[in-house]
Amino acid sequence: MTIAALLIIATTLYFIFKQADVRMVLFAGGLALATLALQPLVVFEAFMREIGNGKTIGPICSAMGYSFVLRATGCDRAMISRLLHPLRRAGWLLLPGGCAVAFLTNIAINSQTAAAAAVGPILLPLLRAAGFPAIVAASCLLLGTSCGNLCNPGEADLVALHDASGAGMAQILGVMLPAVLAGFAVMVATFTWQERNSLQRAVTATETDEFAAIDTPRWKAFMPPLPVVMIFVLLPGFLFDHLPPPFEKGLPVPYAMLIALIVLLVLSRRDLSAVVKTFFEGMGSGFAQVISLIVTASCFIAGITAAGLTDKLVAFAAESGAWGRVAAAVFPGALAVVTGSGTGPSVAFTKAIVPALSATDLHLSLDLGALGAIAANYGRTVSPVAAVVLFVTSLAGVEIAPTFRRLALPLLAGFVVAFGVVWMVE
16 A cells, blocks of 8 residues: 555656646545545545635635735835835845845745746846846845745745644744744855855946836835734734734734735725726635645645555654654655645645644644745745746846756755754744
């Protein structure tokens, strides 16, 4: 049974590597595994259960809808312009500053590709005008958008970890944020040191038309971070020890997105119907692009569980100490490189090991879930089939392979530090 199940998993990965549709392959792989265990219906049950799961659909689709609205109204560009404006004449600060702006944008716009699309048209010309090679500019944009989404409570990785573990979002962020922030700081420092020769050649940036958006209404620049700020302010224990029902566990992500949307509608006072239509188009895109991955990943995990592999994986993670955490780092990261998706591997890994493990060791389950999510996001950043990689390299006009050589050391250094933070913080 185990050998046959592993062969099915290997075949599934092979077809994913060959760029077959990930959703189709995951569902077929899960069905094959469940059939091997003579339980094919568990896959259909998982499909029906997850396709209507409001705990994932609400936060993820509302966040995606709000991202569409920000792009349609120019709020994302207004925020980026105001953040980058002081960096025009910053010289060597352009690289770490550019990474930081991309990181902050990725928190507000929790799709790596969407964040890169928002920042790239402004950041890349700015870095090129300052004298940085195109490949350095592309690497800066990719690194900056590699993990900011893991600070957004509406991100699919965090929602899946919350759903699988039953832990509060504040507790999950308490594990995730120190690791993500420390890893990002080291990543940026390593990248800046690595490109020290490019920094020495950089000259003062020239004025460009890219900053015309600085003249847009000031309120637009504050709209992208508004829902995230509301969520953090209302986290239990942040400013308030106790909140009235139904906010005992904090402000739900869909509430924050809808409140921010209402504020935007009140401030814009025109084209309201178009804005609302855009919001729901974004929600539909979130369902098609993200929820579908979570649904089919759940089907695959149902097949793995039926074949008895989940119990073995949970036992290994619980009993192997350091090796369990190393496995959490390697498996989702490697799968993200192969598939080009960070969400799919991260959510699949979380759903496979966290529910059973959290019943006996909640802290370990959150550690493993956080490591899996970070590894998957880093793996996506160096995947030759990832949408964000194809977009950024095309936008900058550079080759993928040499770009990866520039990303390798900073990502490795950042992940080692993130791993160490998760390991040490108890």
